[in-house]
Amino acid sequence: MAIKPSSAGASAHQIRLRNRLSGWSQQHQLVAVETLVRLLRQPFASIMTWLVIAIALTLPGAVWMTFDNLTQLSSRFQQSGSISVYLMPGTREEVAVGLQNALNAEDSVAKVSYISADQALSEFRRSSGLGDALDLLPDNPLPGVIMIEPDLRAAPAEVKAMIARAEHEPAVDAVVMDDAWLNRLEALIALSQRVVWVVSVLLGISIVLIVGNTIRMSIANRVDEIRVMKLVGATDAWVRRPFLYTGLWYGMIGGLISWLLLILGWLLVSGPVRNLASLYGSEFDLHPLSAAVALILLLSAMFLGWAGAWWSVVRHLDDIEP
Amino acid sequence: MSMVRFDQVTKRYSKSKDALSDVSFELQHGEFAFLTGHSGAGKSTLLKLMMLMERPSKGEVFVDGELLNRMKPSRVPFLRRKVGVVFQNHQLLFDRSVYDNVALPLLIAGYSPSEVPRRVRAALDSVGLLGFEKRNPIELSGGEQQRVGIARAVVNKPQLLLADEPTGNLDPELSEEIMNLFLRFQQVGVTVLIATHDIALIERMGHRRLILDHGTLFDKGAGSDKNAGPDKGDANGH
Ligand SMILES: Nc1ncnc2c1ncn2[C@@H]1O[C@H](COP(=O)(O)OP(=O)(O)OP(=O)(O)O)[C@@H](O)[C@H]1O
Ligand SMILES: [Mg+2]
Numbered sequence: 148m149a150i151k152p153s154s155a156g157a158s159a160h161q162i163r164l165r166n167r168l169s170g171w172s173q174q175h176q177l178v179a180v181e182t183l184v185r186l187l188r189q190p191f192a193s194i195m196t197w198l199v200i201a202i203a204l205t206l207p208g209a210v211w212m213t214f215d216n217l218t219q220l221s222s223r224f225q226q227s228g229s230i231s232v233y234l235m236p237g238t239r240e241e242v243a244v245g246l247q248n249a250l251n252a253e254d255s256v257a258k259v260s261y262i263s264a265d266q267a268l269s270e271f272r273r274s275s276g277l278g279d280a281l282d283l284l285p286d287n288p289l290p291g292v293i294m295i296e297p298d299l300r301a302a303p304a305e306v307k308a309m310i311a312r313a314e315h316e317p318a319v320d321a322v323v324m325d326d327a328w329l330n331r332l333e334a335l336i337a338l339s340q341r342v343v344w345v346v347s348v349l350l351g352i353s354i355v356l357i358v359g360n361t362i363r364m365s366i367a368n369r370v371d372e373i374r375v376m377k378l379v380g381a382t383d384a385w386v387r388r389p390f391l392y393t394g395l396w397y398g399m400i401g402g403l404i405s406w407l408l409l410i411l412g413w414l415l416v417s418g419p420v421r422n423l424a425s426l427y428g429s430e431f432d433l434h435p436l437s438a439a440v441a442l443i444l445l446l447s448a449m450f451l452g453w454a455g456a457w458w459s460v461v462r463h464l465d466d467i468e469p
Numbered sequence: 470m471s472m473v474r475f476d477q478v479t480k481r482y483s484k485s486k487d488a489l490s491d492v493s494f495e496l497q498h499g500e501f502a503f504l505t506g507h508s509g510a511g512k513s514t515l516l517k518l519m520m521l522m523e524r525p526s527k528g529e530v531f532v533d534g535e536l537l538n539r540m541k542p543s544r545v546p547f548l549r550r551k552v553g554v555v556f557q558n559h560q561l562l563f564d565r566s567v568y569d570n571v572a573l574p575l576l577i578a579g580y581s582p583s584e585v586p587r588r589v590r591a592a593l594d595s596v597g598l599l600g601f602e603k604r605n606p607i608e609l610s611g612g613e614q615q616r617v618g619i620a621r622a623v624v625n626k627p628q629l630l631l632a633d634e635p636t637g638n639l640d641p642e643l644s645e646e647i648m649n650l651f652l653r654f655q656q657v658g659v660t661v662l663i664a665t666h667d668i669a670l671i672e673r674m675g676h677r678r679l680i681l682d683h684g685t686l687f688d689k690g691a692g693s694d695k696n697a698g699p700d701k702g703d704a705n706g707h
Contacts, residue, residue: 171579174576177582371562374560375560377546377549378522378549378554378560379550379621379625380548380578380625381546382546385546385577
């Protein structure tokens with residue numbers, strides 16, 4: 148026979164809290180799975196959106212990968228640029244050795260060698276072939292030099308600070324480092340990084356807009372359903388939920404496709420790069436996207452998809468009333 | 470405390486005329502009443518005010534003791550869970566099964582999924598549609614669709630059941646069957662208000678009648694010839 152509404156009427160609306168909570172989380176899981184299945188069941192309906200998101204992500208991802216490799220490259224070059232610390236003429240031997248030890252203790256220094264003024268002169272004598280002619284000079288004209296090899300793991304700023312400290316030593320005449328080209332490379336990377344940031348932000352906005360527009364269309368397709376849901380007591384949050392999950396999935400699927408594209412791109416390019424590097428006698432290897440960066444890419448894709456859905460839902464969903 | 474109370478309610482859509490003017494009435498808990506009147510008299514408007522699908526221009530509307538006029542939008546869904554509605558255009562979703570249509574209010578109200586099947590079957594049983602779960606509503610006859618709509622309206626055990634022309638396109642036999650269904654809900658304590666044109670049917674069934682005429686309400690009390698009480702029609706029909 149008929150169900151018994153009124154006797155149970157009041158209690159029907161006071162479903163036990165635990166039931167309600169478990170119902171709530173199960174509802175979330177259900178909606179998450181349902182929306183994903185809905186998307187995957189009709190891949191052709193949403194494939195354009197996925198691809199646009201994927202391409203918008205692949206671009207910054209690829210540039211990120213390139214920079215990652217470039218900074219690795221520039222720090223490799225840093226080790227080859229050794230630093231010469233020229234001492235004041237007439238610096239006493241023990242001062243020079245003290246300075247050598249002090250520099251050796253610096254974190255950013257890998258190796259220090261000291262060439263005294265006398266050693267420098269005899270070296271010069273040997274290599275120049277001037278021989279006895281040099282004996283005519285009243286004093287040794289050559290200064291002592293401390294040669295520094297910076298640690299390649301040290302940050303450029305650390306190395307610069309170390310140089311500045313060395314320059315302040317009273318026994319030091321001049322510090323010379325052929326780093327002009329390195330500075331230029333670093334400046335170039337910094338500039339391009341900024342450009343990439345701007346482009347990434349623009350591409351991110353375009354993902355939000357694309358997902359927003361796709362969600363807007365699916366809202367329009369489901370107006371009747373939304374009306375009925377609100378009529379039988381759906382809260383705004385409940386009605387929004389499937390659309391927000393859909394946005395999340397769009398972002399995730401787009402992110403996964405862009406992973407594939409980046410791996411594919413890496414496979415295509417890394418071989419030739421290795422060949423090229425070996426021609427120059429380098430063992431440089433193109434690194435793929437690191438796991439952390441790949442995860443960040445995926446998470447931000449999901450966030451952007453969700454944000455696009457949110458934007459659309461706030462603008463279009465709450466207006467639909469039964 | 471009454472289930473529904475209208476206190477000098479006026480609803481004005483446009484400046485020219487009132488859809489409802491100065492309407493006052495009460496429905497007690499467990500009462501069964503008809504709402505009649507010519508087309509455009511304001512029947513649907515009156516029902517919509519109880520669901521907050523519209524808000525009154527003047528006067529106060531109470532449902533289950535709660536004043537609806539200034540109810541916050543965030544509270545409205547919870548009001549609607551207390552009220553079951555049936556429309557002439559049953560508003561079923563044709564992209565899903567009968568089961569999923571009826572289960573919708575339960576999922577929305579946050580019932581745990583383990584509880585849902587039992588309640589859905591109970592609701593379908595009460596409208597004589599047990600075994601129709603897997604069917605798509607589009608394959609069903611008008612009367613069957615209407616009963617799916619009723620099952621959806623009662624599955625959440627609402628305290629108040631509103632129906633707007635629930636028998637609009639149905640033949641007299643089917644109309645009576647559906648009316649008897651509503652009566653059975655009243656017998657278990659639901660307050661029922663049915664808007665309908667079907668004067669002949671109302672006359673036969675008796676019960677209290679609220680009559681609207683150009684937005685003005687006349688309360689006719691129970692019919693004279695038959696007192697409140699269920700007809701003996703075979704509600705289950707098959
Ligand atoms: N959304 C609206 N905007 C403006 N006017 C409206 C709106 N809804 C209803 N009306 C007007 O209010 C009056 C009452 O309409 P209502 O739908 O309540 O009548 P009804 O009694 O349900 O009629 P019917 O039997 O034809 O369904 C009518 O004059 C109608 O034109
Ligand atoms: Mg109407």
